[in-house]
Amino acid sequence: MTTPSRRRLMRDFKKLQEDPPAGVSGAPTQDNILTWEAIIFGPQETPFEDGTFKLSLEFTEEYPNKPPTVKFISRMFHPNVYADGSICLDILQNRWSPTYDVAAILTSIQSLLDEPNPNSPANSLAAQLYQENRREYEKRVYQIVEQSWMNFGENEGDMEPKEGEEQGAGDEPAAPSGSN
Amino acid sequence: MAEYDDDDFNYSDSGSEVEMDDGMSEDDGIAMEAEDQNGMSEQKDSSLDCIIMTSEQLEKEMKETISEVGNILHVPLGTCRILLHKYKWNMESLMERFYEHPDTMAFLRAAHVVPKNAVTAPTSSTADCDICCNLAELSGLACNHRACTACWRRYLQTKITVDNTSEIECIMNGCELLIEDEKVMSYVVEEPVRASYKRLMINSYVETNRLLRWCPGVDCGRAAKVSHCEPRLVVCTCKSRFCFACGNEWHEPVNCRLLRLWLKKCSDDSETSNWINANTKECPKCLVTIEKDGGCNHMTCKNVACRAEFCWMCLGPWEPHGSSWYSCNRFDDSAAKTARDAQEVSRAALQRYLFYYNRYMGHQHSLRLENKLYATVKAKMEQMQQMAMSWIEVQFLRKAVDVLSECRRTLMYTYAFAYYLQKDNNSIIFEENQKDLEMETEKLSGFLEHELESENLVTLKQKVQDKYRYVEHRRGILLKHCQEGTERDQWRYAE
Numbered sequence: 001m002t003t004p005s006r007r008r009l010m011r012d013f014k015k016l017q018e019d020p021p022a023g024v025s026g027a028p029t030q031d032n033i034l035t036w037e038a039i040i041f042g043p044q045e046t047p048f049e050d051g052t053f054k055l056s057l058e059f060t061e062e063y064p065n066k067p068p069t070v071k072f073i074s075r076m077f078h079p080n081v082y083a084d085g086s087i088c089l090d091i092l093q094n095r096w097s098p099t100y101d102v103a104a105i106l107t108s109i110q111s112l113l114d115e116p117n118p119n120s121p122a123n124s125l126a127a128q129l130y131q132e133n134r135r136e137y138e139k140r141v142y143q144i145v146e147q148s149w150m151n152f153g154e155n156e157g158d159m160e161p162k163e164g165e166e167q168g169a170g171d172e173p174a175a176p177s178g179s180n
Numbered sequence: 181m182a183e184y185d186d187d188d189f190n191y192s193d194s195g196s197e198v199e200m201d202d203g204m205s206e207d208d209g210i211a212m213e214a215e216d217q218n219g220m221s222e223q224k225d226s227s228l229d230c231i232i233m234t235s236e237q238l239e240k241e242m243k244e245t246i247s248e249v250g251n252i253l254h255v256p257l258g259t260c261r262i263l264l265h266k267y268k269w270n271m272e273s274l275m276e277r278f279y280e281h282p283d284t285m286a287f288l289r290a291a292h293v294v295p296k297n298a299v300t301a302p303t304s305s306t307a308d309c310d311i312c313c314n315l316a317e318l319s320g321l322a323c324n325h326r327a328c329t330a331c332w333r334r335y336l337q338t339k340i341t342v343d344n345t346s347e348i349e350c351i352m353n354g355c356e357l358l359i360e361d362e363k364v365m366s367y368v369v370e371e372p373v374r375a376s377y378k379r380l381m382i383n384s385y386v387e388t389n390r391l392l393r394w395c396p397g398v399d400c401g402r403a404a405k406v407s408h409c410e411p412r413l414v415v416c417t418c419k420s421r422f423c424f425a426c427g428n429e430w431h432e433p434v435n436c437r438l439l440r441l442w443l444k445k446c447s448d449d450s451e452t453s454n455w456i457n458a459n460t461k462e463c464p465k466c467l468v469t470i471e472k473d474g475g476c477n478h479m480t481c482k483n484v485a486c487r488a489e490f491c492w493m494c495l496g497p498w499e500p501h502g503s504s505w506y507s508c509n510r511f512d513d514s515a516a517k518t519a520r521d522a523q524e525v526s527r528a529a530l531q532r533y534l535f536y537y538n539r540y541m542g543h544q545h546s547l548r549l550e551n552k553l554y555a556t557v558k559a560k561m562e563q564m565q566q567m568a569m570s571w572i573e574v575q576f577l578r579k580a581v582d583v584l585s586e587c588r589r590t591l592m593y594t595y596a597f598a599y600y601l602q603k604d605n606n607s608i609i610f611e612e613n614q615k616d617l618e619m620e621t622e623k624l625s626g627f628l629e630h631e632l633e634s635e636n637l638v639t640l641k642q643k644v645q646d647k648y649r650y651v652e653h654r655r656g657i658l659l660k661h662c663q664e665g666t667e668r669d670q671w672r673y674a675e
Binding site for chain 2: 008066
């Protein structure tokens with residue numbers, strides 16, 4: 001079944017493969033072109049350097065007229081990222097334009113990492129440390145950079161996330177509820 | 181002290197009822213008419229430069245302003261609305277800036293009506309649309325950022341129906357060029373969306389224009405237009421009475437700023453304060469608020485930094501109470517006394533607020549009940565007309581209820597005013613005026629509640645009229661005193 005949004009997503013995917021922007025990659029999941037997984041590498045010479053952060057992108061049939069829902073799957077410590085991984089970024093809300101594509105979204109999030117907007121904090125601790133105690137902030141960031149390598153060993157070098165990995169990520173939240 | 185004139189009290193005594201008896205009713209009708217006219221001319225004075233406009237009139241006026249500016253500046257009409265919107269519909273300030281600016285094109289670029297950096301126009305009008313990837317005829321604005329008609333339509337519809345804005349930027353991200361109304365209308369074909377866009381334009385016209393304000397009345401849809409923006413009473417065609425400056429119900433004597441503080445305080449604090457006041461005490465050491473939900477009077481403060489042990493009854497330290505678990509007979513103990521004194525101070529502020537809040541709410545509540553009174557009075561008026569009184573002769577009852585409602589509203593806001601007032605000689609005069617108005621308003625209210633059934637209609641009429649005239653007079657005095665105080669800047673507020 002092809003609809004305008006699916007056609008457009010195929011083009012976005014093709015563009016991402018033919019002309020990949022530095023430090024980001026993404027692909028639709030095998031069974032649903034409306035659900036994507038992506039990886040953003042922490043930009044060099046920033047506290048996020050060497051981090052490999054996984055994200056999910058959920059599109060609707062209204063794409064590109066409406067933005068997708070983008071979330072970090074990897075743990076993140078950043079003034080504009082909520083505890084559940086949701087991102088507070090203007091182009092994903094009121095500044096959205098249908099001319100943005102997946103590559104533009106991913107590169108925008110990548111540059112957000114080192115250019116947070118402490119005025120609209122989604123994580124108040126991160127915002128406070130960023131402004132008042134940069135050293136401690138960078139320490140916390142380094143912790144999540146190290147964590148981002150954890151579930152990555154078996155897939156190293158393989159840019160496209162596999163199903164098994166998604167499963168692995170899905171298991172994590174289930175563990176504490178089992179101990180109850 | 182002119183505000184408190186003993187002569188005023190003569191009102192209710194003036195003229196014995198016997199004298200007034202027969203020929204009175206006719207005279208009275210005339211007297212009342214004259215009074216109404218006075219009332220109206222007063223209102224006209226205050227609303228001399230205030231016009232109530234329907235949305236059609238607003239649209240017409242907006243278009244006239246646009247074409248006037250278009251004729252003078254020689255820019256396209258679509259551009260005019262965007263420019264006027266940017267200058268809050270202040271024609272003079274727009275023109276001043278326009279002519280002051282050394283470079284007209286730079287001025288228009290800064291206003292986002294001329295593209296900052298236009299792409300070179302492509303040779304063929306048919307190509308792949310960047311948004312939907314279909315091969316189609318593409319079009320766009322002066323910046324040459326192009327998309328197919330279907331994508332433009334979807335984009336504009338989302339902006340209009342979801343984002344509710346009438347100032348829409350070009351579809352290209354980062355291009356801030358604003359789209360002219362004509363262009364929007366050429367893409368949007370669905371009638372409901374076009375109607376929404378028109379509504380949004382008018383709304384943006386009213387909201388950004390300093391001399392216009394929407395009537396807050398439910399489903400009213402009219403706006404008031406004034407010649408300067410200031411706090412003033414506006415009476416809309418729908419009978420809503422509101423303040424032009426803040427849009428709230430007309431709130432004399434309290435000013436807009438204090439009213440906003442008061443309303444915020446009431447919505448934040450009132451229920452919480454009531455509950456805190458009734459159910460809690462403060463720890464005598466760290467002042468944290470504590471609710472006692474059971475157990476004995478030997479309290480240990482849960483605050484980890486405090487852990488004070490004290491007696492719930494006398495608020496003194498627990499130590500001297502020893503092992504006797506309840507009978508607190510140490511009321512005069514000095515430590516306990518200081519603790520209670522400290523508590524009293526912090527509670528006094530709460531008590532003071534609740535005093536004003538409860539009276540404010542009391543009058544608001546009574547004001548709502550006055551609507552029921554209108555129905556009672558209407559029935560009574562019909563009954564009186566059947567008993568040989570003319571329509572004009574029975575209008576005094578409605579007028580009495582009008583006066584009563586006005587007084588209730590004024591009284592209500594006097595409590596918000598009084599809450600922020602510092603005690604001085606002026607505030608004492610104000611409180612006297614307030615007390616007197618309140619007392620007399622209650623009497624008028626009682627009158628209309630209980631004495632409507634009295635047999636002698638002429639006496640009833642006389643009494644009601646005397647009462648409402650006096651009450652209205654008192655209200656005038658109170659408001660005048662408040663106004664004069666504001667003009668002379670003699671109110672001292674504590675916030």
